Amino acid sequence: MSKQIDIARAGAHEQVAVVSFNRPDKMNALTKIMEGQLRDTFIALDRDETVRAIVLTGSGRAFCAGMDIAELEVLPPEDIRAAEWMRPYDMNRRADYQSRYSYFMGVRKPIISAINGAAAGLGLVFALYSDVRFASDKAIFSTAFAKRGLIAEHGIAWMLPRVVGPGHAADMLYSARKVSADEALAMRLVERVLPHETLLADTIAYADDLATNVSPRSIRIMKQQLGEVPFQTLAEAIALANREMFHSIQSEDFTEGVAHFVERRQARFTGA
Structure with a gap:
């Protein structure tokens, strides 16, 4: 082939x-x-x-x-x-x-x-x-x-x-x-x-x-959100965002996102 x-x-x-x-x-x-x-x-x-x-x-x-x-x-x-x-x-x-x-x-x-x-x-x-x-x-x-x-x-x-x-x-x-x-x-x-x-x-x-500089986890979830929007009401979009924000705050990428900003260094996101 x-x-x-x-x-x-x-x-x-x-x-x-x-x-x-x-x-x-x-x-x-x-x-x-x-x-x-x-x-x-x-x-x-x-x-x-x-x-x-x-x-x-x-x-x-x-x-x-x-x-x-x-x-x-x-x-x-x-x-x-x-x-x-x-x-x-x-x-x-x-x-x-x-x-x-x-x-x-x-x-x-x-x-x-x-x-x-x-x-x-x-x-x-x-x-x-x-x-x-x-x-x-x-x-x-x-x-x-x-x-x-x-x-x-x-x-x-x-x-x-x-x-x-x-x-x-x-x-x-x-x-x-x-x-x-x-x-x-x-x-x-x-x-x-x-x-x-x-x-x-x-x-x-x-x-x-x-x-290099953006959390792959953030992009993955944002892409999902953008894909769901045409099928959602505003209330449903907000509910999804609130649910995913709860999980984001507990993620490794959130911890790293805060740490690299405070320490003024290159981010080392893992996507987790």
Whole structure:
């Protein structure tokens, strides 16, 4: 089986995993092989206690240009419901974040997309399911679906309005037009636009700061809180926060968080 996903370690203590789509000659268009390798990679990184942050990017000039058209042409309709792509990998997590591509949000570590070029169709879906999005000044975004006779796939109709608002979401979905990096920043589709030449290094530096200076336990719980919010009332969100604050105050990371601040030294968080 060809290797279509690359993994490397980065950061001061190699606690950042850099995951790269690796079909540069095809603008990293998604194949079944790549899809399976990506999910297996994320599951493995989620379970790896030496990894504290994940950077997702593309090899070559594109982030991910969507599904490979050669595979899309022969895609059987029943594939979209195939159990192999919808299987849960952790029965203790919300089912909403276990399905095809939404599993990004079930990964306990922060996922930061370094969008180095075209992010179209599924490429945009991957970016949206990431926690944070940094874009190259050469990046281009498009939903693409309407121009292929398709619909808003894989939960993007739920996710996109939450990121950019309903009007921008409708515009991007209906027109399938190309959106520049600057426009993406203006509509809050991305958090930062960075020079193309420094995008990956700057994104890794951000991820390394999270891995080094922030409690992994805090991020893990905060990511859970952010994931639960769309399904909660305010009262339920407060109840979850109060419950988790009680546990946080008893954690090793809280003890270390106070100690390193008082002693004015580098934090040594364990995630416990």
